[in-house]
Amino acid sequence: MPAAAVGLSHSPLIGKNDPAPEVLARVDEAVDTARTFIRAFEPDLVVLYAPDHYNGFFYKEMPPFCLATEAHAVGDFGTTAGPLSVDTAAAKALAQGVLDRGVDLTVSARMTVDHGFAQPLEVLFGGIDQVPVVPVFVNGVATPLGPVSRIRALGTAIGEAAADLDRRVLFLASGGLSHDPPVPVLDGAPPRVADALIEGHPPTPEQRAKGEQRVVQAGRDYVAGSTAMIPINPAWDNRLLDRLERGELAEFDSWTVDGMAKEAGGSAHEVRTWIAAFASLAAASGAYDMVSRFYEAIPAWIAGFAVVTAQGR
Numbered sequence: 001m002p003a004a005a006v007g008l009s010h011s012p013l014i015g016k017n018d019p020a021p022e023v024l025a026r027v028d029e030a031v032d033t034a035r036t037f038i039r040a041f042e043p044d045l046v047v048l049y050a051p052d053h054y055n056g057f058f059y060k061e062m063p064p065f066c067l068a069t070e071a072h073a074v075g076d077f078g079t080t081a082g083p084l085s086v087d088t089a090a091a092k093a094l095a096q097g098v099l100d101r102g103v104d105l106t107v108s109a110r111m112t113v114d115h116g117f118a119q120p121l122e123v124l125f126g127g128i129d130q131v132p133v134v135p136v137f138v139n140g141v142a143t144p145l146g147p148v149s150r151i152r153a154l155g156t157a158i159g160e161a162a163a164d165l166d167r168r169v170l171f172l173a174s175g176g177l178s179h180d181p182p183v184p185v186l187d188g189a190p191p192r193v194a195d196a197l198i199e200g201h202p203p204t205p206e207q208r209a210k211g212e213q214r215v216v217q218a219g220r221d222y223v224a225g226s227t228a229m230i231p232i233n234p235a236w237d238n239r240l241l242d243r244l245e246r247g248e249l250a251e252f253d254s255w256t257v258d259g260m261a262k263e264a265g266g267s268a269h270e271v272r273t274w275i276a277a278f279a280s281l282a283a284a285s286g287a288y289d290m291v292s293r294f295y296e297a298i299p300a301w302i303a304g305f306a307v308v309t310a311q312g313r
């Protein structure tokens, strides 16, 4: 089956707290390469793996992963609000295929998503409703988290199920590599914050603006060197990309949740989206080649930032 994968880091600080123009130019070039790659591949279905940042999923029920048969973006950090162009029939077929393979998938018939999903669709396709998509939420923020092997199993099951669809499928991963932005943590949170993380009260526009400004300021503080964040870890990020490039996906099973957080920050778990997407590509096409690989540590965006393309053989 014709299959390909793209990994693209997201950051809500893009356009709000940008790095030097020469860094932006290098990122733009890498993103252009990815767009050209996608145009040449001509996908007719995109399976998008992305995390959430307490806009759609809350501790009242927090699945490790969840596939959507319909989805709606909240429009945080300046991204578009509204419905995603979900291919509901393909989503249902993939969900059944994953469950048939023994992976306990949660399914949402009305998923709420944030910039983690909207940004890659806007950057690569020009909007959140431009391409048939199956959104797959992968928890990369809210502990406790299960072993990485289960994410690989999810990606493999989706890849195998996708192979039955007879479509040209692009597996797209959205996530920073190493990074430690000020995403709230339930353990030890004051009661009001804990309640919001559990129940998910939709913020007022003022509350949303205040929360977003806090993240922008964190980016500025990081650049200025005054921060308690775990630093971006280029060595860790490149180890991850090396393993993806060589197809050594089973090696990720030995990566531990604590080890990942200590070495690469509390949001480094977003790399689960990358592992899922590459496991899908490997399962759908047997073997793959990495076609392009860009990486740069970008403190202004609080992101180990990567853009990668890969083609199934």
Ligand SMILES: O=C(O)/C=C/c1cccc(O)c1O
Pocket (backbone or CB within 6 Å): 010, 011, 012, 013, 053, 175, 176, 179, 181, 182, 183, 215, 267, 270, 301, 302, 303
């Ligand atoms: O606070 C949020 O909603 C997200 C913050 C953030 C910052 C930088 C990179 C990311 O991947 C993020 O999710």
Ligand SMILES: [Fe+2]
Pocket (backbone or CB within 6 Å): 010, 051, 053, 116, 175, 176, 267, 270
């Ligand atoms: Fe994120």
